[in-house]
Amino acid sequence: MDTTRKSLPVLVALVLCLGSARAPAAPPSAAPAGAPARPTVFPPLPAPVADPAAEARIRALIAAIEDKPSGLIVNNSGRIDAPPANQPYNPDGSRNENFRVTPNPSSGQAALLQNPEQRRSQALAELIRIGRPAVPFLCMALMMEAYEHRPLYAQALGEIKDPRAVPHLLKYFEDGKMKVSLAATVARSGDAAMAKKLEDEGRLMMTDATAALAKITGRNFGPDLGKWRQWWEENKAKVGPTPPVVLYQVGSAGASGPGARPMTPTPPPPTPAPPTPAAP
Secondary structure: OHHHHHHHHHHHHHHHHHHHHHOOOOOOOOOOOOOOOOOOOOOOOOOOOOOHHHHHHHHHHHHHHHOOOOOOOOOOOOEEOOOOOOOOEOOOOOEOOOOOEEOOOOOHHHHHHHOHHHHHHHHHHHHHHHOHHHHHHHHHHHOOOOOOOHHHHHHHHHHHOOHHHHHHHHHHHHHHHHHHHHHHHHHHOOOHHHHHHHHHHHHHHHHHHHHHHHHHHOOOOOOOHHHHHHHHHHHHHHHOOOOOOOOOOOOOOOOOOOOOOOOOOOOOOOOOOOOOOOOO
């Protein structure tokens, strides 16, 4: 009897130990409402690979978005209007202004040239499929004031979701905000049409930049540029090197078409050496 009483606490303790070992771990408690969001973790960026063919293709796609088709489209299967009297040149060698060629509508290339929206859509889709290798060139194109289709580049950067594009989108956002401010100044000067044009362009830039930033970051700070900048300052160390945010220009030194390299400052002319004094 005494032996049974002494062994009973030992058995109870053993059962409790076994039960605690088999019990599943308690789920982590949910974060309280209003708690700060968990830090953003970006996937590692691929190592840069020098691929001249890929670079040429990316530049060609940006050019396809920006180029405007000429009024006269000639292809091998086109039909000359009113032959044979209607010729490209007059007998005296001057150009015949009445000469026209009707493209063959069954030609896919001619149809694409005549439909710029379809051409831009296809080029944009291919840039998005190329993905991260296209990001530096899209960032350059986004900074080009001369480019008419910068909203498309903002859209592509948002779809690719590469965080290296964030500082460029912030600059694009800032430029849009400055346009809205400029519109108010122009309105006070009495040019209502120009003021509306500037305000519409600026608000579109801000909207496009916000949409792309939200896709890349998973956050939504709306039109609050300060919060977007704060997010970048808190996360840029995780992203790594980004393309420089500088203005770009078509035809700049070392450039080769749309999406070209940044302008390089022209070095000052060398200072001429002082004349050597004549020997006595």
